[in-house]
Amino acid sequence: MTTTTPESLAIAAEGLRKAYGDKLVLDGIDLVVPTGSVFALLGPNGAGKTTAVKILSTLITADGGQAQVGGHDLATDPQSVRAAIGVTGQFSAVDGLITGEENMLLMADLHHLSRAEGRRVTAELLERFDLVEAAKKPASTYSGGMKRRLDIA
Helix, strand or coil: CCCCCHHHEEEEEEEEEEEECCEEEEEEEEEEEECCCCCCCCCCCCCCHHHHHHHHCCCCCCCEEEEEECCEECCCCHHHHHHHCCCCCCCCCCCCCCEHHHHHHHHHHHCCCCHHHHHHHHHHHHHHCCCCCCCCCEHHHCCHHHHHHHHHC
């Protein structure tokens, strides 16, 4: 049996709770996801999947419990959690009317990067996500997987 340590876990959550008014949507969720594994969060509508993801990505705070993502504590170090992850939703946020490169440069502008830094980061991410060849093409021509990679980048 392999022993897991905080450093070997992508996600570690214990007792996560969340309520909206009288409606309890998460009731003590425990979750352990080893680094490098593939993980799927499945359940019926209203089971709390989206709420759990929002908590783990620091978009909302839990009412109880504790969690670490990438070894960073959600409550005490949310900025490091955000720096360590990428989150994409069910539908792509890619603008199909502009190129993949232009989508990336727009995000760089929204993150207040200088022009030079935005171009550097854009080039690096296009390379990392294997989108260099398609960078000058309209994102509407991308396959679903390419759009997903651009969305994550």
